[in-house]
Amino acid sequence: MAKTATLELIYGLIGPLNKKNIDLTPATTFAANLELDSLTVMDLVADIEDDFDIILPLNMLPDLETIEQVADAVDTIVAKG
Amino acid sequence: MDLLDKFDNITDLRASLPFEKADPFKVVIEEVISETEAIIGGRRTILAGTNNYMGMTFNEEAIEAAKKALDDFGTGTTGSRVLNGTYGGHKALEATIADFYDMNECMVFSTGYQANLGMISALGGKDDFVIIDADCHASIYDGCAMGNATIVRFKHNNVAQMERRLKRLPADAGKLVVVEGMYSMLGDAAPLKELLEVAKQYGCMTLVDEAHSMGFCGENGRGIAEELGVEHLADFIVGTFSKSVGTMGGFAVSNHPKFDVLRFVSRPYIFTASLPPSVVASATASIKAISRSGNRRAHLWENARQLHSGLKQAGFAMCTETAESPIIAVHLPDVMIGTKFWEQLLMEGVYTNMAAPPATPAGMFLLRISVCAQHTSQQVAEIIARFKRTAEKVGLKV
Numbered sequence: 001m002a003k004t005a006t007l008e009l010i011y012g013l014i015g016p017l018n019k020k021n022i023d024l025t026p027a028t029t030f031a032a033n034l035e036l037d038s039l040t041v042m043d044l045v046a047d048i049e050d051d052f053d054i055i056l057p058l059n060m061l062p063d064l065e066t067i068e069q070v071a072d073a074v075d076t077i078v079a080k081g
Numbered sequence: 082m083d084l085l086d087k088f089d090n091i092t093d094l095r096a097s098l099p100f101e102k103a104d105p106f107k108v109v110i111e112e113v114i115s116e117t118e119a120i121i122g123g124r125r126t127i128l129a130g131t132n133n134y135m136g137m138t139f140n141e142e143a144i145e146a147a148k149k150a151l152d153d154f155g156t157g158t159t160g161s162r163v164l165n166g167t168y169g170g171h172k173a174l175e176a177t178i179a180d181f182y183d184m185n186e187c188m189v190f191s192t193g194y195q196a197n198l199g200m201i202s203a204l205g206g207k208d209d210f211v212i213i214d215a216d217c218h219a220s221i222y223d224g225c226a227m228g229n230a231t232i233v234r235f236k237h238n239n240v241a242q243m244e245r246r247l248k249r250l251p252a253d254a255g256k257l258v259v260v261e262g263m264y265s266m267l268g269d270a271a272p273l274k275e276l277l278e279v280a281k282q283y284g285c286m287t288l289v290d291e292a293h294s295m296g297f298c299g300e301n302g303r304g305i306a307e308e309l310g311v312e313h314l315a316d317f318i319v320g321t322f323s324k325s326v327g328t329m330g331g332f333a334v335s336n337h338p339k340f341d342v343l344r345f346v347s348r349p350y351i352f353t354a355s356l357p358p359s360v361v362a363s364a365t366a367s368i369k370a371i372s373r374s375g376n377r378r379a380h381l382w383e384n385a386r387q388l389h390s391g392l393k394q395a396g397f398a399m400c401t402e403t404a405e406s407p408i409i410a411v412h413l414p415d416v417m418i419g420t421k422f423w424e425q426l427l428m429e430g431v432y433t434n435m436a437a438p439p440a441t442p443a444g445m446f447l448l449r450i451s452v453c454a455q456h457t458s459q460q461v462a463e464i465i466a467r468f469k470r471t472a473e474k475v476g477l478k479v
């Protein structure tokens with residue numbers, strides 16, 4: 001389970017992209033719910049990388065469909081140091 | 082289950098575009114009058130949306146060489162570069178390019194797309210990192226997808242963002258930074274000096290794709306790296322014959338002493354047929370001609386500056402402050418105006434490229450115009466006049 005603090009930070013970064021103001025939950029998906037195209041998702045990932053000072057490789061993106069999956073990936077990478 | 086159903090959203094998106102008289106994805110060039118003019122839809126049209134920057138498609142020496150190669154060697158090699166597909170011409174072309182770049186090694190691929198696939202997939206191994214500019218061409222992304230390296234992406238031309246990422250990577254890992262010299266959609270140049278210097282500071286190897294800068298940037302037309310005096314910081318330079326060189330094919334050059342081994346490990350080099358002898362011959366002649374084309378280069382830049390300042394003065398929203406390349410891009414406000422503008426401009430007899438998301442950065446809708454060294458200043462003036470007329474007709478406020 002992703003840390004609440006991680007989720008909150010990611011919600012904050014998604015805010016400006018949430019054009020339809022839908023409720024953000026761990027299960028919210030980038031493509032179907034937020035209707036973000038792949039380029040926008042990649043730019044969002046860049047912001048997440050800089051906020052957490054980590055690298056989220058492009059290779060992982062196909063497996064990251066929901067906010068929780070991203071948060072889990074971030075927590076795992078942060079824990080590994 | 083119908084495997085094509087998953088593309089229905091694309092069919093719907095295309096159907097929603099308001100074209101009436103022409104479709105940008107189905108343009109047919111019926112007759113080619115010259116490097117700069119063609120018949121499209123029965124209409125005499127100025128070509129301002131090709132990659133024929135140096136106007137080499139009708140270069141006499143290139144045509145003669147191709148004809149002779151056809152007679153002497155036939156229509157094709159029917160084989161891979163590493164089997165029966167390397168003729169004397171292929172070696173001569175590699176020597177010509179190595180000479181042009183003043184480098185020791187050159188590999189010729191069947192397309193520029195394959196050159197990127199072949200270089201990046203072979204260089205980026207399982208434990209390595211490939212660091213790419215976000216706006217890189219699809220062939221670079223596909224080269225990344227084909228290899229086994231970990232792929233790291235940084236925002237377009239953002240040196241600080243690239244550095245932050247390099248800092249986070251293991252110091253002793255294999256790292257390849259991949260950038261382009263000139264970006265093909267907006268026609269904006271890379272801050273190559275800063276990018277390559279930082280990459281070297283972090284122990285990376287570097288690959289620069291000069292697809293849209295070869296021919297007219299730098300004193301000898303080798304690209305942005307030459308222009309900025311940083312060729313020594315590029316371990317590999319990739320390029321194509323499908324733009325300034327005026328035919329097709331791709332290449333990579335390097336001074337790396339072990340470069341030649343890539344011929345045995347690069348799958349896009351091995352598992353496809355080599356270029357036909359006629360194409361090889363015209364590429365060789367064209368590159369030799371380009372190296373002596375200082376005047377042509379100068380006229381191309383005049384055309385670029387004339388077009389940029391003319392459109393800027395007319396009030397169009399330019400994508401770059403000045404003419405950084407022969408690619409001049411104009412922002413259009415939305416899909417409706419954009420599609421109507423492209424269509425009306427074609428009716429006025431000017432062919433340009435319409436570029437819409439997801440092929441463009443940041444969801445932009447733009448019209449990409451490219452000039453050719455063979456455009457006359459009258460033709461460029463005519464393009465500007467027809468742009469103004471088109472803006473009036475489609476109700477675009479400039």
Ligand SMILES: Cc1ncc(COP(=O)(O)O)c(C=O)c1O
Pocket residue numbers: 192193194195197218220261265290292293321322323329330331
């Ligand atoms: C930056 C870049 N690299 C490579 C290519 C591929 O070149 P080619 O047409 O030779 O496959 C292109 C052309 O589309 C390009 O824009």
